[in-house]
């Protein structure tokens with residue numbers, strides 16, 4: 540049985556061209572970019588060239604990009620880096636109830652360290668209210684961290700409006716763009732973003748690599764100490780092959796952004812139409828309008844997500860609940876709790892399907908058919 544992978548929001552397969560670049564670099568580029576001999580200088584050039592590509596993809600300057608081990612580190616660096624650099628100016632942070640745990644758990648840790656965190660609620664579509672944000676801002680708010688797009692339901696927040704609101708406030712504006720990057724056009728200047736996190740493995744690049752955009756003039760306290768890499772912002776010998784492969788993945792994504800967005804929307808639409816045609820009862824969780832093209836979270840009455848995911852797995856379909864699996868059982872999703880409330884049916888019967896590279900219309904039609912066989 541050929542499996543149908545519909546879990547691209549969890550991670551993506553590497554693109555063929557990325558694998559080629561990655562393996563070629565692993566064979567050829569073993570130099571340490573900090574070494575001053577030719578082998579080292581060659582590796583340094585590769586990293587510099589890659590950094591230009593990463594920076595350009597969001598309209599930034601290459602000096603504003605710090606390469607990290609992925610989205611989690613980029614989020615942690617933005618949050619702890621701001622908190623510890625600016626604690627004399629204030630100890631208040633604003634975020635949302637639906638962030639990824641890389642943001643939420645970092646904020647919870649800061650609360651233990653004496654910071655105060657406001658977690659903004661969302662409506663049933665998963666959207667925050669900019670008025671709520673406005674009224675939560677204080678003189679001592681040093682950071683606002685609001686995700687660009689959500690990993691479980693795909694809702695896209697009003698990032699430009701938030702940037703506009705914050706432009707005259709002392710708070711840094713951080714956005715976790717791990718899910719949005721590669722799906723939406725991002726211009727950090729237009730959206731007035733100070734800090735932005737990106738991860739490579741969500742865009743058909745290698746795992747364990749990402750970056751944090753840090754606007755010129757934004758001060759962060761490093762979380763890693765050691766060598767002088769990344770302009771002393773992030774110590775540690777660079778993973779040159781992964782960085783070069785990441786840049787390749789970014790180039791491919793940028794070149795195909797409009798085309799893939801249309802293709803994923805079509806896959807989503809076909810999947811929805813097929814489910815309807817087959818008489819599968821379901822409702823879409825979140826917004827229809829402001830949503831990532833490749834993410835679909837649906838609630839199917841009278842199913843139990845744990846059993847349903849096992850049934851899907853046995854039928855050859857990889858999907859996800861979008862929430863954490865702990866010791867084999869699925870904790871209710873904090874995102875769905877924020878959207879629908881405690882003890883609501885959506886917490887027990889929601890599944891996330893996310894489309895991507897190599898998915899075909901035939902696959903989503905087959906997936907819908909297999910779902911109908913399970914559900915009906």
Ligand SMILES: Cc1ncc(COP(=O)(O)O)c(C=O)c1O
Nearest residue numbers: 609610611639641690717718738
């Ligand atoms: C929104 C969001 N932020 C952060 C992360 C963490 O990124 P990484 O897996 O690169 O550490 C993820 C990954 O699932 C994510 O979806």
